[in-house]
Amino acid sequence: MADRPPFRERVRLARQITELDSIMRRYFVIGAFDGALTILGVILAASLIGALTKSLVLVAGVSGGLALGISSMVGAYEAERVERRLDEMNLRNSMLRDPSPQYRAALETASWLGAVVHAIAPVIAALIPVIPYLIIDDLMIATYWAIGFTLSFLFAMGAYLGSMIKERRIVTGLRFAAAGLLTAALIYALGLVPF
Numbered sequence: 001m002a003d004r005p006p007f008r009e010r011v012r013l014a015r016q017i018t019e020l021d022s023i024m025r026r027y028f029v030i031g032a033f034d035g036a037l038t039i040l041g042v043i044l045a046a047s048l049i050g051a052l053t054k055s056l057v058l059v060a061g062v063s064g065g066l067a068l069g070i071s072s073m074v075g076a077y078e079a080e081r082v083e084r085r086l087d088e089m090n091l092r093n094s095m096l097r098d099p100s101p102q103y104r105a106a107l108e109t110a111s112w113l114g115a116v117v118h119a120i121a122p123v124i125a126a127l128i129p130v131i132p133y134l135i136i137d138d139l140m141i142a143t144y145w146a147i148g149f150t151l152s153f154l155f156a157m158g159a160y161l162g163s164m165i166k167e168r169r170i171v172t173g174l175r176f177a178a179a180g181l182l183t184a185a186l187i188y189a190l191g192l193v194p195f
Contacts, residue, residue, distance in 0.1 A: 005102055011113070013106035020110045023080075024117040025161075031072050031121025032157060037183050039064050039126045040150045044184055047143050048191030057133045057142075065126025073119030080111035128153045147184060151177045 005013070014020045042060045046052040084107040091099050132145035155173040162172025 005105055007109070009102075010105045010109040013102060014110040014113065017103065017106045018110040020113060023110060023114045027072075027076055027114050027118035028121045029157065029161065031068070031118045032125040033154070033179065034072065035065055035068050035122030035125030036128050036150050036153055037180060038068060038122075040129045040146060040180065041183060041187055043129055043143060043146055044187045045191070047139075048188065052139050052143070054133050054139065054142075057130055057146075061126055061130035065123040068122035068126060069119040072122055073115045076118035077111055077115035080114050084108065084111050125153065147180075151180045154180045 011020070039061050042064060043052065043057055046056055046060075087107060088099050088104065091103070129146040129150045131149055132142040133139075136142040136145060155177040157173075158176025159169035159173035161176075162169045
């Protein structure tokens with residue numbers, strides 16, 4: 001496409017037109033929560049039913065993270081693609097002309113970058129609860145460390161985001177970590193239910 005600007009220019013335009021930084025930040029947080037808590041949930045469930053093994057954790061962590069990444073990428077891209085088309089239609093209706101190729105390229109770039117961030121975040125975060133099993137042989141101790149690593153990761157993510165909006169870091173960090181504690185408590189409670 002002759003009118004299509006270079007990638008760097010498309011990113012600059014996407015940042016101006018679509019609030020790209022905000023979109024990517026949101027997708028990272030959502031994806032990271034999904035990755036960390038899903039794999040922690042699998043680990044805790046396997047532990048509760050006595051099926052926990054190091055190989056299960058490694059396979060579930062890597063394959064679960066990849067599945068979440070692919071799912072997140074496709075879902076984010078398709079959602080952004082629809083929003084992009086709606087934006088183009090609204091612009092066309094309000095200005096009575098088609099959007100410029102640069103505008104379209106900026107929106108497409110934002111869609112792809114948001115999708116890529118949403119794909120990478122759960123893959124990275126899914127590995128957080130897996131790390132202890134790579135270095136600790138005792139499965140129960142590794143499970144406690146997996147919980148600690150996951151809660152620490154959530155706390156750090158919350159504290160960072162809290163600092164961005166001038167909230168008390170500790171409060172925001174604790175809110176994020178509380179989601180991990182709630183997940184663990186619900187899985188533990190589910191483990192007490194006789195099936």
